[in-house]
Amino acid sequence: MSQFSTTKIPELRTKRLVLRGPEPQDYPDFKATFSSYRSRFMGGPLNQYEAWMLYAAEIGHWEIRGYGMWMIHDAETDETYGMAGGWKPAGWPEAEIAWIIWPRVAGRGIALEAADCVRRYFYNERGWETAVSYLDPKNLDSIRLAERLGCKKDHEAPSVDGNDVVYRHPTPAQCRSSQIADAIAQEIGFYQNPNFKPEGWALD
Amino acid sequence: MTTAPTITTARLTLRAFEIADFPVFSAFYASDRSKYCGGPADPESSWRMLACEIGHWQLRGYGRWAVTLSDTGELIGNVGLWNPEGWPEPEIGWDIYEGHEGKGYATEAAIAARTYAYDVLGWDTVVSLIMPPNEHSKNVARKMGAKFERMFNHVRFGEEEIWRHLSAADLMDGGMEAYA
Numbered sequence: 001m002s003q004f005s006t007t008k009i010p011e012l013r014t015k016r017l018v019l020r021g022p023e024p025q026d027y028p029d030f031k032a033t034f035s036s037y038r039s040r041f042m043g044g045p046l047n048q049y050e051a052w053m054l055y056a057a058e059i060g061h062w063e064i065r066g067y068g069m070w071m072i073h074d075a076e077t078d079e080t081y082g083m084a085g086g087w088k089p090a091g092w093p094e095a096e097i098a099w100i101i102w103p104r105v106a107g108r109g110i111a112l113e114a115a116d117c118v119r120r121y122f123y124n125e126r127g128w129e130t131a132v133s134y135l136d137p138k139n140l141d142s143i144r145l146a147e148r149l150g151c152k153k154d155h156e157a158p159s160v161d162g163n164d165v166v167y168r169h170p171t172p173a174q175c176r177s178s179q180i181a182d183a184i185a186q187e188i189g190f191y192q193n194p195n196f197k198p199e200g201w202a203l204d
Numbered sequence: 205m206t207t208a209p210t211i212t213t214a215r216l217t218l219r220a221f222e223i224a225d226f227p228v229f230s231a232f233y234a235s236d237r238s239k240y241c242g243g244p245a246d247p248e249s250s251w252r253m254l255a256c257e258i259g260h261w262q263l264r265g266y267g268r269w270a271v272t273l274s275d276t277g278e279l280i281g282n283v284g285l286w287n288p289e290g291w292p293e294p295e296i297g298w299d300i301y302e303g304h305e306g307k308g309y310a311t312e313a314a315i316a317a318r319t320y321a322y323d324v325l326g327w328d329t330v331v332s333l334i335m336p337p338n339e340h341s342k343n344v345a346r347k348m349g350a351k352f353e354r355m356f357n358h359v360r361f362g363e364e365e366i367w368r369h370l371s372a373a374d375l376m377d378g379g380m381e382a383y384a
Binding site (some may be wrong): 024027031047048049050051052053054055056057058059060061063064089090091 | 207223247248250251252253254255256257258259260262263264288289290358359360
């Protein structure tokens with residue numbers, strides 16, 4: 001059989017996480033979340049056919065756009081925690097920074113750490129000048145995460161279909177020259193500290 | 205990760221899908237002709253379908269090819285091995301676009317896909333799922349020597365007929381000459 005290495009998906013690392021391209025063996029974890037109520041803001045819950053087709057499309061997106069969604073793994077155990085990355089299927093007005101965290105690992109700052117990592121990659125390595133996140137207005141966990149990432153609601157920008165709100169990420173310059181990066185690093189640092197116990201509402 | 209290798213037949217070149225195929229691919233999925241293969245679909249859904257065609261190869265190690273006319277390079281269909289989750293077993297699927305039907309292209313490409321399944325992937329058997337009213341597709345299956353086996357109820361597409369192709373062993377015994 002002819003085998004070609006397709007778009008090389010870079011591996012990204014943070015203190016707690018390794019981000020790699022979606023692989024066939026990770027599919028059951030993806031399916032578990034996308035067939036659950038957790039995925040209600042990402043077009044789910046999906047039946048097994050739809051979930052598999054979406055997973056295949058996530059991989060095809062890499063080939064078509066040259067970027068896409070990474071699978072988030074624990075840096076030590078390799079267990080999967082969710083996905084984060086860039087997403088721009090047909091119909092998306094702009095490239096989006098997107099994330100979904102498996103429900104059982106919510107509240108550990110994993111989405112924050114992964115989203116911060118992919119945004120720095122797109123800004124620093126891929127030359128992105130801006131990015132948005134299209135969020136369901138009822139998805140308070142993701143809205144809170146967008147705000148912790150320094151995003152602001154962009155009332156002027158077109159949304160995907162009118163049922164979502166556009167959150168505009170700070171520009172690369174704003175990330176460099178403001179306290180946003182320090183604040184994110186500090187919060188991630190808290191979560192990375194094994195003695196840290198978040199209080200109140202669980203945050204992704 | 206795997207992408208589709210290029211295969212040539214007498215008249216056709218089967219190659220990997222690429223984003224440049226999107227206008228023709230999505231025009232097919234926008235047309236009524238796609239009603240037996242998941243359509244009609246809007247451009248947003250077709251884009252994801254195209255991404256799926258690529259991702260399928262990487263998840264399964266096989267998938268469908270973009271079928272082109274070797275003489276002109278024109279894209280005329282999607283043919284190959286298809287097995288998303290929820291499929292009863294791997295199938296050979298064929299969609300030929302408007303204006304290219306009736307020339308035996310589906311059969312020619314489907315035989316190439318069957319040969320790939322048996323000779324390269326080492327499968328023993330393969331089926332095709334066909335919507336009950338799709339007589340054109342049943343004719344292709346019959347020309348290849350396939351036989352109706354049973355009904356299958358798919359979570360999204362409903363009742364489909366499963367047609368069983370000649371097995372690898374059948375073809376070794378000389379069936380190839382009889383049906384190719």
